[in-house]
Amino acid sequence: MEFDYKFCPKCGGQLLVKFTEGRDRQVCSACNFIFYRNPIPAVAIILRSEQSILLVRRKYEPCQGDWSLPAGFVEWGESPDETAVREAKEETNLDIALQELYGVFRARGELNYEILLVVYRAEILSGELQAGDDAMEARYFKLAELPDNIAFRVHRQILAKLAAEKLEQSTATNLKT
Numbered sequence: 001m002e003f004d005y006k007f008c009p010k011c012g013g014q015l016l017v018k019f020t021e022g023r024d025r026q027v028c029s030a031c032n033f034i035f036y037r038n039p040i041p042a043v044a045i046i047l048r049s050e051q052s053i054l055l056v057r058r059k060y061e062p063c064q065g066d067w068s069l070p071a072g073f074v075e076w077g078e079s080p081d082e083t084a085v086r087e088a089k090e091e092t093n094l095d096i097a098l099q100e101l102y103g104v105f106r107a108r109g110e111l112n113y114e115i116l117l118v119v120y121r122a123e124i125l126s127g128e129l130q131a132g133d134d135a136m137e138a139r140y141f142k143l144a145e146l147p148d149n150i151a152f153r154v155h156r157q158i159l160a161k162l163a164a165e166k167l168e169q170s171t172a173t174n175l176k177t
Contacts (some may be wrong), residue, residue, distance in 0.1 A: 003024075004039050005035060008035070040115050045096065055067040055147075058136070069085060070087055070138075071117070075124075081098055084120050091131070091133050094124050095125045099120070100117070100121050101121075103119050119158060143166055
């Protein structure tokens, strides 16, 4: 683990690395505040239409111009569910209802931070698909025809998992007939 911070956010004292609570942590030399370095919560949404999945093209860095699932960081005072609904509206202009939790994934951010990505399956309630907020484009792709430039490794892993599930479903259906 890298320790990038030098000063205590509580009192301004110098942070020192000490072995405490079973691992190296930054501890303030003045007030003994322990600086816990925790992952940042974020949410992604899986929106399907027939055999396709909705992706948005990123307007800003990191990964400007690349495609990703609609996603964003959980804001202070907001639940992951609320974040999913808000991000879908901001990035796609769609009102959604969450169907189920798809999974929780660990991801590495571009600026030396870790993300805890909560991924939901959702259905569209209303709205006209339109890129907004930090998306320059929003459109559906068949899982077998995804663009090469998927923004984040964890998004590529999720899309690969969805494609594998689709393949398993198709194989199971073919075996039954």
